[in-house]
Structure formats: C-alpha cells, structure tokens
Amino acid sequence: MAEALQGSARIAVVAMGALDGDSRALRVAAAGRAAGYRVTLIGREPATTVPEGVDVRLVAVPSVLGGHRERRPRPGLRWPLAYRSAETYRRRIALSQARRSLLATRAAELDIVHRPLPLLALARCGHALASARHAVRDGWTRLRAAQHRAAVHRRRHPHTRLDNLAAELARLLLGRRAWRRLDPGLLDEEIAYGPVLDAVRPHLVHALGHRALALAIRAALRAEGAGHRVEVVWDAPPRIPAATRRAAVADDALLRSFAREADGVVTVGDRLAGELRARHGLSALPAVVRNTPEPTAAPVPRESGVRARCHLAADVPLLVHVGPVTPDRGAATVIEALPKLYDLHAAFVVPDPQDADLAALRERAAQLGVHARLHVLSYVPVPQVPDFLSSADIGVLPVHQLPHHQTVLATRYYEYAHARLPVVVSDVRAMAAATLELGNGEVFRARDTADFVRAVGAVLTNPRRYRKAYDRADVLRQWSWPTESAALIDLYGRLLGPRH
Incomplete structure (x- = not known):
C-alpha cells in the first residue's frame, strides 16, 4: 500500500481537541486513507485509537498568551x-x-x-x-x-x-482583526499547530471547526508564498452560542476573516448547509457529510459491553446516555426521573468521569436515593461504540431547546441507530422529526421529567416495536459512513484535480 500511495496527495486533518473520542476526525482520516491519500492527523493527546496507516502528529498548546489575562488580572477599582x-x-x-x-x-x-x-x-x-x-x-x-x-x-x-x-x-x-485582541489563545494555537502544518506540507487541509480553519488558511498562505499550493476544506459543525459577548465577537471576527477563504465547505446537515451559505456568503452550497458510524464496526465481546460493564443481568432495564453531561444536554432530567422509574438503571458513557458536571449529577442522585442505579463509564474506541451500546435497552438524548441542537441529528443518534436501540429524545426539531418519521422511539418535552418518564415507560413496554423500525430497507445503510463519506472524497477529488 505504501508503494501505491507514493505519488498520492498528502491530506492533513486538523482537530483542535484530543483525538480520542473525536469521531469526526478519526472517520475523516480513515476515509482519506481508504481513498488512497496519504493522511496526517494533527491534534492533541491522547491518541490511542488512530486508523491504520494514518500518520499522527500530536501538539501541545501552551496557554502563554491566552492565559495571560488570568495570570495577571487587572484589579481595577472593584478589587x-x-x-x-x-x-x-x-x-x-x-x-x-x-x-x-x-x-x-x-x-x-x-x-x-x-x-x-x-x-x-x-x-x-x-x-x-x-x-x-x-x-x-x-x-x-x-x-x-x-x-x-x-x-x-x-x-x-x-x-x-x-x-x-x-x-x-x-x-x-479593529473589525475582522478583533479576534487577535479578544481571543489571544488563538495565537497560542498558531504557535503550536503552525510549524507542524508547515512541516507536513499537505496538498489539502481538512479543518475541523472555525479555529482550525484559521490555522489552515494561514498555513496555506505561507505554503503558497513558497510555491506550494494548498487546498483548504472547512468542516463546519453547528455553531454553539458563545458564553460571553467577548467570545462571541472574537468568533464572529474570526469567521468573517476566514470563512470565505475556504476552497470547499462541508457540514453535517442540509438545513445547516443553507444557513452557512447565507450567513457567510459562500459561493456554493456546502457538501453535507453526516457523522455516521461504520456499519462494519469492530465487534465488542459480550462481557465488555455496556451491560456487562454495569454488572447487570439481561432482564434489568438499562438506558444509556453517551457524551459530555453539560447542563444543556439534559442529563439532569434522567437523574430526576430515576425515582419514578423504579428498577431502571442509567449508564452515562462520558469522556471524563471526574468532570465537575458529573460530580453534581452524582450528588443529586445520592440525594434522591438512586445512586446505586447510576453507572458512569469511560469512552470506548470510536469504531466500537455501536456494538458496545447494543446490550442496553434505550438510548437517550434529552437535550434542551437551544439553536445548535435544532438543525442536525446528533452523532449519538446515529450510533444508537446502529446499535439498534430504541431512542427517547427531546422535542428539538431535527431529532423529533426523524424519530416520529422512522418510529424508532418516543419524543418528550425538553426539561419535562414527567413526560420523560412517560416516554421511557412506553418504550420499555414494547421495545421490539421500536427496534423493528431499523429493519426498514436502507435506513442504516443511508446512515453509514461509507455512504456519507462519498461526498467528501468527491470534494477532495475536485479540489485536488488531475495533479493527483
């Protein structure tokens, strides 16, 4: 394979966070490698489940400029x-x-x-x-x-x-340059990622998120100045509202500076693609590449599945929630419902079992007397997620009614589907519509504990009815990474052209 790839284009996939658990980065890198490109995956530690044949470059981002405000605060008149x-x-x-x-x-x-x-x-x-x-x-x-x-x-x-x-x-x-003043942590990232991108000398950079896009555009400019053409693909996720006005202005300035400079744009939903084109004045509609699992994922031994990890018998009802437990994801609704669901157990599969938000959930579970039915598990490798979850009874997505939850189906929704789990989801637009159309679960009113209890009870009463929804022709094939990544590889081919 190395000889076959000798004349192939080099692709750099840039992720701004830890590579473990970043399913999008790992799947993009695997798709590029399978298409015959030489792929380098750039991100932060840890990185223990990298696709075979993909080169990995790990970076450490020192908080020198971004942390200066906190290390040397200005006391002012108040302090x-x-x-x-x-x-x-x-x-x-x-x-x-x-x-x-x-x-x-x-x-x-x-x-x-x-x-x-x-x-x-x-x-x-x-x-x-x-x-x-x-x-x-x-x-x-x-x-x-x-x-x-x-x-x-x-x-x-x-x-x-x-x-x-x-x-x-x-x-x-400062206009578009305001990000330099308002978010100097972006310059820390430039110091860490810039030299790595320059050393890799890719022909195409796949930038995951707007912060990675800024790094990729600047690297492309430096490379072109040296006579080396670099194409940039911006992978735009749903935009999460900034916590402060300062962060919002910095993000807006960064996007106004670099969004229109990308050679190609991909995103995870049709509605979001239209919003991106209108907001940033893009010349073409972004390609839609949903973050769906591989249908031939790595099998997980039954003794290593989520039910076995929780030490539960096969007849004990178990729901599972995958992902961080930040307040907007609605994990508190699950905890509040457990006293009313009697023998039901809840497993939270999280990136960091020591997270402060998770500690608050544990404390609330102890107050309600249901701590024995709450299980906290660490992430498993991305290819193993559907098989790992398949021994549960329900997959839940109780997210709140916020703009970034409304437009696209969450990655976890597709993983629950490939695990053939009935789902219980809140009434955010995209997930509610998909669930009602497919019939694979129940929808409840976000933040409404009583309605969540009703939905879970309905699924537990007749789970086979909801699992049968996945027997429909082509539903899982359509929601699979080989199907979705075809549009991405087609975009790579059009950008790189006959040179490679």
Whole structure:
C-alpha cells in the first residue's frame, strides 16, 4: 500500500481537541486513507485509537498568551488589593501556610520541652506576639487572595457591561482583526499547530471547526508564498452560542476573516448547509457529510459491553446516555426521573468521569436515593461504540431547546441507530422529526421529567416495536459512513484535480 500511495496527495486533518473520542476526525482520516491519500492527523493527546496507516502528529498548546489575562488580572477599582500576578498569589499563600505550621510546631515545643518558669513565660509571650502578628498578616493575605480570585474569575468569565463595551469597541475599531485582541489563545494555537502544518506540507487541509480553519488558511498562505499550493476544506459543525459577548465577537471576527477563504465547505446537515451559505456568503452550497458510524464496526465481546460493564443481568432495564453531561444536554432530567422509574438503571458513557458536571449529577442522585442505579463509564474506541451500546435497552438524548441542537441529528443518534436501540429524545426539531418519521422511539418535552418518564415507560413496554423500525430497507445503510463519506472524497477529488 505504501508503494501505491507514493505519488498520492498528502491530506492533513486538523482537530483542535484530543483525538480520542473525536469521531469526526478519526472517520475523516480513515476515509482519506481508504481513498488512497496519504493522511496526517494533527491534534492533541491522547491518541490511542488512530486508523491504520494514518500518520499522527500530536501538539501541545501552551496557554502563554491566552492565559495571560488570568495570570495577571487587572484589579481595577472593584478589587484594589488583589495580587497583581498568579505567582505572587501562590507565594503569599504558601508563606502564610508555612508560618502557620511553624507556629503550631513552636506551640507544641513549649508544651513538651521543660524550661525554668521565667524562661517559659517569656517564651510564651514571644509566641503569643508572633501568633498575633501572624493573625494580622494572615488576615491581610486572605483578603488580598480573595480579591485576586474574584479578579481572576472576572477575567475568566468577562460578562459585565464594561467587558461587553470593550468587546464592542474592539469590533468597531479593529473589525475582522478583533479576534487577535479578544481571543489571544488563538495565537497560542498558531504557535503550536503552525510549524507542524508547515512541516507536513499537505496538498489539502481538512479543518475541523472555525479555529482550525484559521490555522489552515494561514498555513496555506505561507505554503503558497513558497510555491506550494494548498487546498483548504472547512468542516463546519453547528455553531454553539458563545458564553460571553467577548467570545462571541472574537468568533464572529474570526469567521468573517476566514470563512470565505475556504476552497470547499462541508457540514453535517442540509438545513445547516443553507444557513452557512447565507450567513457567510459562500459561493456554493456546502457538501453535507453526516457523522455516521461504520456499519462494519469492530465487534465488542459480550462481557465488555455496556451491560456487562454495569454488572447487570439481561432482564434489568438499562438506558444509556453517551457524551459530555453539560447542563444543556439534559442529563439532569434522567437523574430526576430515576425515582419514578423504579428498577431502571442509567449508564452515562462520558469522556471524563471526574468532570465537575458529573460530580453534581452524582450528588443529586445520592440525594434522591438512586445512586446505586447510576453507572458512569469511560469512552470506548470510536469504531466500537455501536456494538458496545447494543446490550442496553434505550438510548437517550434529552437535550434542551437551544439553536445548535435544532438543525442536525446528533452523532449519538446515529450510533444508537446502529446499535439498534430504541431512542427517547427531546422535542428539538431535527431529532423529533426523524424519530416520529422512522418510529424508532418516543419524543418528550425538553426539561419535562414527567413526560420523560412517560416516554421511557412506553418504550420499555414494547421495545421490539421500536427496534423493528431499523429493519426498514436502507435506513442504516443511508446512515453509514461509507455512504456519507462519498461526498467528501468527491470534494477532495475536485479540489485536488488531475495533479493527483
């Protein structure tokens, strides 16, 4: 195969996060390799399940520029006593702790070491004065430390009116270049990814997301300046609303700078493709390549499936939720419903079992007395996901009614389908329409625990009825990666042309 690929084009797939669990990046890389291209996958650690034959370049992004705001917050009028840097803050806290330990040691020494009474009295007076002095200094340190933490929190979450005004001024004065001022973390990514892209010298860069698109366009410009033509494909996911006005302005400026520079655009849904063309003035409608699983996925031994990992018998009802448990994904609805669903168990398959949002769910489950029926499992390799889930009874997607959930079917929906699981989904537009049309599950009102209980109960009453929906001709073949990736490979061929 290496000899057959000797004259083939080089494709770089750029992912901005960890490669493990990034199903889109792994599937794109595998499709390019299967089509005969030489593929390099660029992303962050870990990367333990890379497609065979794909070269991997791991990058580490130091938070030098992006973290400067948090390391050296500006105290301002609200926190005038805050420490001016994270280093000073840590040093002062450590000094206070060290003095406290030394004073405790001295107090113990005075209690156990024999001294003449006058000397002991003098020593205790000295210790009392030192303790009083430490109490004053420790109180001062605590006050300044509290103000420092408040200032750092504000810099980390800039959502005050003054922050919003600063973001708008940057937008008006700097225009498309405002992202450099408002999100310097993008420059950290340029420092980390730029040299790797330059060294790979790809003929085509597949950029996953708008941050990767900016890196790819700049790399293409540098390469073209050296006489090497690089095509750029922007893989545009649904746009998640920014947490702050500052982040929203930075994202908008970045997209206005680079969205129209892409040579080709792909996305994950028809409706989203139309929105992208209208919003960014694209010359052509983006190709639609849904993030669907491989039909011939790696089999998982029965003792390693989700039910076995939860140590449950075959007759115990089990629902599964795959993915992060951020508040907008509705995992809290599942927890609140468990007391009303009696013997039902819930498995959450997550990227990070130590996540803070997951800890909050565990605590709520303990308060409701259902913690024994809550199971938390780590991600499995992407090709194994459908087979891993197939021993469950229901796949749930209880996401909230937010714009980025409305337009496309989630990747997990397709994975549940290939696992032949009945689904229970909230009434967001795309998933509700697909479920009602196919008949593979029930729809409930988002955030409505009682309606979620009704939907789960309906599925558990007659699961075979919902599983039969997948027997319809071609439904799983249409929702498969070989079918979807054909449009992507066709786009690669048109962009690279007869050169390769």
